[in-house]
């Protein structure tokens with residue numbers, strides 16, 4: 427049997443401790459599958475004395491993950507410390523520079539420094555595996571990087587944040603407000619005490635930036651993503667979506683267009699009958715649309731210790747099975763130095779259907795004025811409905827429009843026009859509609 431693969435784990439929190447436990451409990455299964463033992467020979471965390479639920483006495487302890495990366499007796503450095511700078515970045519970089527393979531679940535790190543880290547990995551001829559960084563346990567990176575060889579991706583989109591999907595699912599199922607669902611998510615440990623990063627779409631954007639780079643061969647551009655979170659989604663939107671045959675999801679969408687690549691994260695209406703609309707609670711899903719295959723949808727657990735560790739262990743096993751000169755190709759699907767600069771498609775040029783909800787003063791002529799603003803901007807309407815009961819105030823009405831395909835620029839201009847007409851009681855709500863199978 428080949429020599430054991432020596433594994434060093436930096437970070438023994440939710441994911442790291444699960445990885446260490448699973449490597450111990452699944453040892454014989456993994457040995458059979460990889461043809462060699464996988465042995466944890468080094469670990470690093472902040473608190474040495476903390477019980478991690480697994481016997482790590484055989485592993486060398488390092489207070490400093492960078493020191494472990496440089497000098498521990500390891501073949502693979504598993505980076506499971508959070509953050510895009512500090513010890514998380516320094517540890518991964520030092521390991522690659524020391525020609526050690528790296529496995530990480532750290533999406534923030536990859537979103538910011540993925541390309542430069544990939545350059546180091548490719549120069550040193552080592553692997554940088556990151557399956558767990560996008561959609562937790564769902565094997566989407568492997569699917570895109572390996573299984574879809576020869577396919578040209580036209581669009582990749584998904585539910586990439588369990589916290590947001592949990593909140594939207596509860597809002598719809600129980601008629602609760604956004605704030606009530608967020609509080610519950612925090613109580614159950616699905617949302618952080620400061621939930622901004624999740625609910626405003628930043629976490630989804632990090633993951634989307636990685637998927638987009640893999641799909642379209644451009645350098646990661648996580649700071650250049652159109653972003654809208656879910657905090658202004660109301661029961662009125664959820665109810666109207668249901669009546670119109672849609673469900674609201676926070677999607678990350680990357681799509682090739684004539685003018686470049688769109689990367690956008692925003693609340694989205696998807697047809698209730700579509701497969702992605704059936705993805706509830708904290709579950710994640712990624713849809714990949716290609717020229718050969720059509721649409722493929724992967725769904726499953728997107729976070730949590732064991733789900734994320736499952737992907738980390740898959741990555742470690744790949745390294746155990748690889749041999750020098752026979753690896754699964756470049757980190758982001760093509761050599762990092764050949765990744766193209768990101769050519770951003772302008773959001774104003776986005777083409778699609780739109781849901782627009784206006785709360786208006788109940789006056790004669792308002793309905794006609796709205797219809798005129800739409801017509802003036804060449805927006806063709808699939809439906810326009812006036813809801814007398816849409817608001818508690820008898821002097822107000824809700825007007826809901828669904829457009830045929832139009833552009834973002836036209837919708838913004840029409841909505842600005844309606845706002846200037848002075849009929850609105852409240853801020854208008856605009857939600858993009860996404861085609862989904």
Ligand SMILES: NC(=O)c1ccc[n+]([C@@H]2O[C@H](COP(=O)([O-])OP(=O)(O)OC[C@H]3O[C@@H](n4cnc5c(N)ncnc54)[C@H](OP(=O)(O)O)[C@@H]3O)[C@@H](O)[C@H]2O)c1
Pocket residue numbers: 436437438439440441442470471472473474476489490491505506507508509513531532533534558559562728729730731734
């Ligand atoms: N949790 C998930 O469901 C999930 C899913 C997908 C991806 N991820 C990613 O996986 C990574 C780890 O997440 P996690 O949830 O496991 O985080 P976590 O529970 O907060 O654990 C972080 C670990 O890093 C250690 N650490 C922090 N600073 C350190 C330092 N300076 N030196 C050595 N060790 C240090 C901590 O040590 P102590 O334990 O001693 O404090 C802890 O063990 C993050 O990048 C996260 O984004 C997590």
